[in-house]
Amino acid sequence: MKNDTPLLEVKNLDVRFAVRGGDLTALRGISFSLDKGERLGLVGESGAGKSVAAFSILNLIARPGYIAGGQILLEGKDLAAMSERELRKIRGNRIAMIFQDPMMTLNPVLTIGTQMVEAIKAHRRISTKAARDIALDKLRKVQIPSPEKRLDQYPHELSGGMRQRVIIAIALLLDPEIIVADEPTTALDVTIQAEIMALLLDLCEQENVALMLITHDLGVVSQVTQRMLVMYSGRIIEQGPTREIINDAQHPYTQGLINALPQMGEPGARLFQIPGSMPSLKNVPTGCPFHPRCDFATDQCRQAMPDYVRSGNVDVACYEVSNLIEQEKRMQEAGS
Amino acid sequence: MTTATLSRWNRFRESFLWYSFKRDKVAIASFIVLLLMVFAAVFAPLFAPTNPYDLAQIDIMNSELPPVGMSGADPAFPLGTDAQGRDMLSTILYGTRVSLLIGFGAVVLQAALGILFGLLAGYMGGKVDSILMRIADVQLSFSTLMVAIIVGAVFKASFGNLMFGEIAIYMLIFIIGVAEWPQIARTVRASVLAEKKKEYVDAAKVMGFRTNRIMFRHILPNTLSPIFVIATVQIANAIISEAALSFLGLGMPETQPSLGSLIKSGFDYIQSGSWWITLIPGLVLVVLVLVINLLGDWLRDVMNPRLYKG
Amino acid sequence: MLAFLVQRISQAVLVMFVISVIAFAIQDGLGDPLQEMVGMSVSMEEREALREELGLNDSMVVQYLRFAGKAIQGDLGNSYFYGKPTLTVIAEHLPATLELVIGASLIIMLLSVPIGVYAAIRPQAWLAKFFMGVSTVGISIPVFLTAIVLIQIYSIGITVEWFPADTGWGQWLNGALSTDGGMPSYGRGDDLTHLFGTWNSGFFSELGLMHLVLPCVSLASIMLPLFIRLIRAEMMEVLQSDYIRYARAKGLSSARINFLHALKNTMLPVITVGGVQVGVMVAYTILTETVFQWPGVGLMFLEAITRSDIPLIVAYLMVVGLIFVITNTLVDLVYGLVNPTVKLTGKKA
Numbered sequence: 001m002k003n004d005t006p007l008l009e010v011k012n013l014d015v016r017f018a019v020r021g022g023d024l025t026a027l028r029g030i031s032f033s034l035d036k037g038e039r040l041g042l043v044g045e046s047g048a049g050k051s052v053a054a055f056s057i058l059n060l061i062a063r064p065g066y067i068a069g070g071q072i073l074l075e076g077k078d079l080a081a082m083s084e085r086e087l088r089k090i091r092g093n094r095i096a097m098i099f100q101d102p103m104m105t106l107n108p109v110l111t112i113g114t115q116m117v118e119a120i121k122a123h124r125r126i127s128t129k130a131a132r133d134i135a136l137d138k139l140r141k142v143q144i145p146s147p148e149k150r151l152d153q154y155p156h157e158l159s160g161g162m163r164q165r166v167i168i169a170i171a172l173l174l175d176p177e178i179i180v181a182d183e184p185t186t187a188l189d190v191t192i193q194a195e196i197m198a199l200l201l202d203l204c205e206q207e208n209v210a211l212m213l214i215t216h217d218l219g220v221v222s223q224v225t226q227r228m229l230v231m232y233s234g235r236i237i238e239q240g241p242t243r244e245i246i247n248d249a250q251h252p253y254t255q256g257l258i259n260a261l262p263q264m265g266e267p268g269a270r271l272f273q274i275p276g277s278m279p280s281l282k283n284v285p286t287g288c289p290f291h292p293r294c295d296f297a298t299d300q301c302r303q304a305m306p307d308y309v310r311s312g313n314v315d316v317a318c319y320e321v322s323n324l325i326e327q328e329k330r331m332q333e334a335g336s
Numbered sequence: 337m338t339t340a341t342l343s344r345w346n347r348f349r350e351s352f353l354w355y356s357f358k359r360d361k362v363a364i365a366s367f368i369v370l371l372l373m374v375f376a377a378v379f380a381p382l383f384a385p386t387n388p389y390d391l392a393q394i395d396i397m398n399s400e401l402p403p404v405g406m407s408g409a410d411p412a413f414p415l416g417t418d419a420q421g422r423d424m425l426s427t428i429l430y431g432t433r434v435s436l437l438i439g440f441g442a443v444v445l446q447a448a449l450g451i452l453f454g455l456l457a458g459y460m461g462g463k464v465d466s467i468l469m470r471i472a473d474v475q476l477s478f479s480t481l482m483v484a485i486i487v488g489a490v491f492k493a494s495f496g497n498l499m500f501g502e503i504a505i506y507m508l509i510f511i512i513g514v515a516e517w518p519q520i521a522r523t524v525r526a527s528v529l530a531e532k533k534k535e536y537v538d539a540a541k542v543m544g545f546r547t548n549r550i551m552f553r554h555i556l557p558n559t560l561s562p563i564f565v566i567a568t569v570q571i572a573n574a575i576i577s578e579a580a581l582s583f584l585g586l587g588m589p590e591t592q593p594s595l596g597s598l599i600k601s602g603f604d605y606i607q608s609g610s611w612w613i614t615l616i617p618g619l620v621l622v623v624l625v626l627v628i629n630l631l632g633d634w635l636r637d638v639m640n641p642r643l644y645k646g
Numbered sequence: 647m648l649a650f651l652v653q654r655i656s657q658a659v660l661v662m663f664v665i666s667v668i669a670f671a672i673q674d675g676l677g678d679p680l681q682e683m684v685g686m687s688v689s690m691e692e693r694e695a696l697r698e699e700l701g702l703n704d705s706m707v708v709q710y711l712r713f714a715g716k717a718i719q720g721d722l723g724n725s726y727f728y729g730k731p732t733l734t735v736i737a738e739h740l741p742a743t744l745e746l747v748i749g750a751s752l753i754i755m756l757l758s759v760p761i762g763v764y765a766a767i768r769p770q771a772w773l774a775k776f777f778m779g780v781s782t783v784g785i786s787i788p789v790f791l792t793a794i795v796l797i798q799i800y801s802i803g804i805t806v807e808w809f810p811a812d813t814g815w816g817q818w819l820n821g822a823l824s825t826d827g828g829m830p831s832y833g834r835g836d837d838l839t840h841l842f843g844t845w846n847s848g849f850f851s852e853l854g855l856m857h858l859v860l861p862c863v864s865l866a867s868i869m870l871p872l873f874i875r876l877i878r879a880e881m882m883e884v885l886q887s888d889y890i891r892y893a894r895a896k897g898l899s900s901a902r903i904n905f906l907h908a909l910k911n912t913m914l915p916v917i918t919v920g921g922v923q924v925g926v927m928v929a930y931t932i933l934t935e936t937v938f939q940w941p942g943v944g945l946m947f948l949e950a951i952t953r954s955d956i957p958l959i960v961a962y963l964m965v966v967g968l969i970f971v972i973t974n975t976l977v978d979l980v981y982g983l984v985n986p987t988v989k990l991t992g993k994k995a
Binding site: 486490493572586611615633 | 785788798804922930936947963966
């Protein structure tokens, strides 16, 4: 494998929902890449299209959603163009997923053991005994107490945190190259959230697994990921190294998100709020979808979607930012 | 038309109900067929060539004539005659009238009982609720048809054949209405429980309205759409139950036949080849029940109410 | 497990108590045992003495307790018509009804699961739409009418002469639409195999099976559409759930997802409803047995009504009530055993 091709590369991905009265566009022109062992954060409010993006990677979008265009390249092979049969060989095997709510993710009428063994046997021709051994090994890795007992238990006999540990263990069963985790801690008690997140981070580092973490929690993103994407209304509006974005966000929306974090304000002071709310898919405004809520909005913003500009190592889609960069360039030219 | 009814009509024309009705061919066709059948049944005396209740108009020499299109048919009897020489078309028109009357009557009765007990159970809760729902459970697990058959059998045994025949219509309305009340009661109870949690009920309580006023004036109107959906399907069920009871000889007598008793009386002659006496009223019964069921399915899809499940 | 059992059984006992009170009320209100025993020629004094002796002057409670006590010992009185203990009469008729119910249940189970699952997995396929359309029509056809139509087609036979017989296609169409008939439609046939006790079975001879076909199909026809619709609706709901999407994310085959993950969750509610429907089926046996003159308890019950055979009516009610209660309790137990999320033990879930 050449070193310059990324492990996963998403190019110009469009996802639509076929509903009565025409298609709704859920994702528009999504492009990003993920390197081996890299940890990428995907941030945005609910409804921004984060989960759709996560599910579309394995082509698991629920009907009536479908991939309308673009490519999802796993080491150069396009997942979006693959048959269901070929995709099945990748799902759970090379790319594993962790869902949001551990209470709903495991099948209530099958034992943990059954659900782990079947995942291994779907991809490897080995005996049930050997599969159970692998399952046990992974359960130990996620630090579940008395793992032998868990294999014969049903999901409802386990607490939420334990179930999410099981799901992480299932994700690791086949030593995947990528784990896509869709808000893996949102449904858990606050006290357990940090524990599970730390466990996930540890295991990804140990096993050198690339992690794509979908979350609305900027705090988690800044602690866990190396690079991040910010999504708004089905588009990526800013992407780059996490540190750079957190320290010096370019897009007004990202700035708003960061200012809204509690630790940014003084104790006792009112938290910052971005006025208004994200548009629904049914009436996305023209131009930059953020313009109705943006303090810097101009006529230009209302007319056309801005292209990406590069500021440092960060790509941003905002006229305000590109204008600033232009100005800086001109001043530099004038100075030199 | 007054302005009030006019504006109500306009509101209906703008409603989602009307909109989805216009788009659903099956619903429109079912509605037209049902309307025609109800119309023909209500005005049966005008359409029917003969009066099947009038013995003077019947000639036993005309018995078991086949419908037009078969050899031996008499054009005076387009659908043939039954074993007593009655014109099938007339008996079917009058029979549909009886079936529809019992179907509607039974549903009105069960709706009254179901709404009353459902409201009581849902609003009172506690002991009243558990006793009423226990009874409903037991009755439902026995199946409404079984309950109707048992009640019918007991009535028939205690009144005797003749007496039962005279008051059969009221008896059947009573039997089917009583046997089927749990369906509506459970639906009403479920929606009352959901409504009870809402703020307007608390507001009414705080304002000092009396319990029955809150139940009938405030909660009931909000539970009407599931009742409406259930009631539609229940009319079909009541018509089937009536036909079943009559077929078993626990329903309408042959002198005053419903569709069920027509099928029953025809069944005795099916082996002799006179299929029309039983199968033509059977077909009418199936069409009637089918169009009501189809309308019920459509209503359920459109109104999408919280129906009691299980 | 014990707590669950105790709760279920006490509930069943309560329901049986209510049924016995109703049965007692019917017997007390309708039956006059004196009339049956002595006829008209007995004087008032003698009647009164007999009433006293039979305990008919005791209070209702005492009379009910006597009735219930006898019932528990298996004594529900003698049938007026048969002149035998009512329970013996029922025991003689019950196997015929049970075979009808077994046959119909087999048809329902074998057809409803594959059709319901297919319609849920491929809701847009024309075959699935066809099945659902037929189910809607099927629900609207009363069971006795299905039976009559089946008799007309397969027992009596139909001759179609709509098409010109002098043309080849007309002849062919006439022939294709006509049936010979000949299927038995009356009773159980003469070739029954004795199993045990009062059970003579029709399942072990060609003639017996032939006699079973039309009645079983008729009885199944009313339940089959209900089950197909139920299974389809439940399965479609399950297929929407997160754990099914997760199963796909694990890379499982669609066969395993549909037939293990989804079907197992679908069948749980179906078991509950299905168990109750077995009880409902007993009501429909009365109709089916009437059409086919099938010598089971349903026909026996209807004849008892026309003969005013009160003890037999009461005994039938008690036995049918017991069957309902037992099936419902069994269904609850089976559901508890199959569904891991229902705790049968007293421990917290």
